[in-house]
Amino acid sequence: MLDRRSLFFAAAAAAGSATLAAADRPAAKKPLPRQIPPTVRNTRGKIIYIGDEEQERGREWFSYTYREDGQVTLRAYCEMDDIRVQRDIVQTMTSRFAPLDCFCRLSVMGKFAGTGWIRVTDTEAECEVFSTTLGRVHQTVALAMPAPTMVSHPLISDALLMSTFDHGKPDKVQYSEGGLSTSPLLDGASGPMLSVGGRRGTEYLGQEKITTAAGTFDTHHYRMLMNGRRADGTATGYEIWCTHPDYIFIKGEVRGYLTNKTGYGRYELTEFETL
Secondary structure, eight states, X not given: OOOHHHHHHHHHHHHHHHHHHHHHSOOOOOOOOOOOOTTOEEEEEEEEEEOTTSOEEEEEEEEEEEOTTSOEEEEEEEEETTTTEEEEEEEEEOTTOOEEEEEEEXXXXXXXXEEEEEEEOSSEEEEEEEETTTEEEEEEEEOSSOXXXXXXXXXXXXXXXXXXXXXXXXXXXXXXXXXXXSOSSTTOOSOOOOEEOXXXXXXXXXXXXXXXXXXXXXXXXXXXXXXXXXXXXXXXXXXXXXXXXXXXXXXXXXESOSSSSSOOEEEEEEEEEEO
């Protein structure tokens, strides 16, 4: 039978052994500090597509990587429920959002439709495509001027079109040309195939503070000048609210060209963060 003194010494001996064992273990390593150049950052967000009866008809997830050499890479996944179009995009650009290369994969009506890779220089653009309608195709397109933009059809890339607007000029309506596109359709549901756009007009409507589910943003408001009309006579229109100088899409409204009853649709940024 152990007396109280024996119990004390036994406990002390056990504690000493535990201390020695802990001392023998290597110390936990501290996490290394991240060495990030000041020009490199990552952002990501989500945009929802809303129809004319205030129902969600699609959504888009996107992210940007701003690289040390000034290049910017956009990644986007889009899905449109009503027309059953799904799109994956990886698009790299200069610091001024001029296209360098782009990968596009397209699904329509629940089935693979096509995939393509595009490379752009100041004098030409080339595209390697495989689609279910055309098979394997290689395109080479001579460029009369360096392409200032590329429409790969995520909404987030639509806002990048506004980067050609020169706010140093007094003109509220300006025109640009020579932009590239992966599809001539407004919903981008063909191809992908490379095409060069014609003259495009943009009207600047001023600065506005816009609040969405993602927060409150200082934006610039633009209207893309479009000449089309629906069968019922409704004129097509597209307005975009985006930030400067990153041209993050905050809000958009289209009129006259959706397949719903009125042709109207609204788009809003619902999530956004800088990583």
